[in-house]
Amino acid sequence: MHTPDGFLHPWMVGALLVVSSLVVGTCLHRLRGTLSTARIQLFAIVTAGIFAAQLLNWPLPTPVSAHFVGGALAAIVLGPRLGIVSVSIVLAIQAFVFGDGGVLALGANVFNMAIVETLGGYAIYQLLAGYHRPTAIVAAGWGSITLAALAAGIELGLSPAFGYELVTTVVVMGGGHALLGVGEGLLTLLGVWLLETTGSTASDVSRQGAQA
Amino acid sequence: MSVQGSHIDRDWMIKAIGGLALLVAVSPLFAIGAEAVGYIEPLEHAAELTGARTHATVIVAGLFTEYGIPGLGTAAGTLIAGAVGTVLTLAVALGVGQGLAE
Numbered sequence: 639m640h641t642p643d644g645f646l647h648p649w650m651v652g653a654l655l656v657v658s659s660l661v662v663g664t665c666l667h668r669l670r671g672t673l674s675t676a677r678i679q680l681f682a683i684v685t686a687g688i689f690a691a692q693l694l695n696w697p698l699p700t701p702v703s704a705h706f707v708g709g710a711l712a713a714i715v716l717g718p719r720l721g722i723v724s725v726s727i728v729l730a731i732q733a734f735v736f737g738d739g740g741v742l743a744l745g746a747n748v749f750n751m752a753i754v755e756t757l758g759g760y761a762i763y764q765l766l767a768g769y770h771r772p773t774a775i776v777a778a779g780w781g782s783i784t785l786a787a788l789a790a791g792i793e794l795g796l797s798p799a800f801g802y803e804l805v806t807t808v809v810v811m812g813g814g815h816a817l818l819g820v821g822e823g824l825l826t827l828l829g830v831w832l833l834e835t836t837g838s839t840a841s842d843v844s845r846q847g848a849q850a
Numbered sequence: 851m852s853v854q855g856s857h858i859d860r861d862w863m864i865k866a867i868g869g870l871a872l873l874v875a876v877s878p879l880f881a882i883g884a885e886a887v888g889y890i891e892p893l894e895h896a897a898e899l900t901g902a903r904t905h906a907t908v909i910v911a912g913l914f915t916e917y918g919i920p921g922l923g924t925a926a927g928t929l930i931a932g933a934v935g936t937v938l939t940l941a942v943a944l945g946v947g948q949g950l951a952e
Contacts, residue, residue: 639893644907669950678947683866685943690873690936693917693928697883702892727946731939736931737912787892794896799905807896814892836865 639707639783639790639815640732640747643740647797654793655745661753662726665719677720684715685724687829689731696821704818707751710759710782711829714775718760725752746793755786759826772827779826780819787815870936877932878925881917885924 646654673681688708695705708728712721726748732738739747759782766774791811795804897903914934918927 639891641893642906643909644905645897645902666946666950671950671952673947673950674952678944678951679863681947682940682943683863683870686870686936686940687866687873689939690870690877690932693873693877693932693935694880695884695889697880697887697889699887701890702895703884703887703889704891723946724943727942728939731935731942733912734910735912735914735938736917736935737908737910737915738917740907741910790893791896794893794902797902799902800896800900801902803900806899810896810899811892814895818892832869836862 639704639751639787639811640729640739641743641750641790641794643742645740645797645799646743646746646793650793650797651742651745653745654749655742658726658745658748658753662722662748665722669719669723673720681716681720681724684712684833685727688712688725689728691825691829692728692732696818698818702814702818704783704815704821706822706825707755707783707786708826708829709751709755709786710763710775710778710822711826713756713760713782714763714778714826714830715833718757721756721760722752725756746790750786750790750793754789755782758782758785775827775830776823779823780816783819783822784812784816787811787819870940874929874932874936878928881924881928 688706688711691706691708693705696703707725709721709725712724714721716724729739729747729752730744733741733744733747759778762781763774763778766777788808788811791808792804794800794811795807796802800807894903897906914927914931917931917935918924919930922930
């Protein structure tokens with residue numbers, strides 16, 4: 639879902655760079671002076687884990703495939719603000735060191751995968767966690783990547799490089815990720831479960847995450 | 851691990867870093883598998899359908915373009931690039947986290 643340079647309309651590139659910078663900057667400002675040593679280390683491990691998990695392109699025998707993105711996982715275990723910062727760091731490193739996603743399109747990629755996906759996943763999780771937590775985590779993973787893909791589909795469909803074929807881009811992006819997003823949901827559940835069963839408790843992660 | 855304390859459990863950190871190493875270690879298998887099945891994401895599919903593929907430009911290719919290293923095969927390139935990226939991400943996140951410390 640990493641948009642390269644050249645795909646988006648220039649005004650959209652600029653607008654999303656500004657919006658994403660403001661959101662990430664606000665998150666950093668609000669988080670300043672709040673992280674304990676333990677939270678910093680958890681944040682670092684989760685961020686590196688998201689990078690490493692994104693290396694794993696699913697070799698599915700399907701017309702299209704995907705890889706884990708991790709916005710919902712970051713939001714659930716770190717909280718929405720720290721989650722946004724976490725995924726933004728991953729995207730910036732991918733763009734500048736690995737050429738994965740354009741450097742000018744970084745604002746769009748941060749908007750889609752760090753902001754929309756993280757906030758969307760967190761909202762779904764908060765909405766459903768009171769009923770059945772595992773289902774809420776899977777739904778958050780699935781819903782978050784689908785929302786991020788829809789956002790990307792709208793941006794691409796409103797750009798001349800894609801011939802303004804909005805319906806095509808929204809259907810392909812939204813539909814493709816809605817199907818593949820089941821994997822994102824299950825891997826989000828696995829990630830939360832691993833973090834919790836290796837020593838932390840659900841209440842610790844959730845309570846601290848909500849505060850960040 | 852207690853995320854409420856001021857210090858994280860050393861055992862948990864060792865397990866977590868082991869988990870990261872495991873993810874990096876298996877990444878070549880996924881890279882080879884993805885190559886074998888002709889891995890393509892929905893975004894690339896949309897670009898093909900609309901003729902947008904030729905509009906993609908590269909402003910910064912990065913040191914490890916496409917998570918590989920020129921001259922090395924897929925497996926070795928992915929393994930090294932993945933290891934460097936994971937350590938770099940860990941270091942940057944620790945640095946940012948330190949800047950947000952209480």
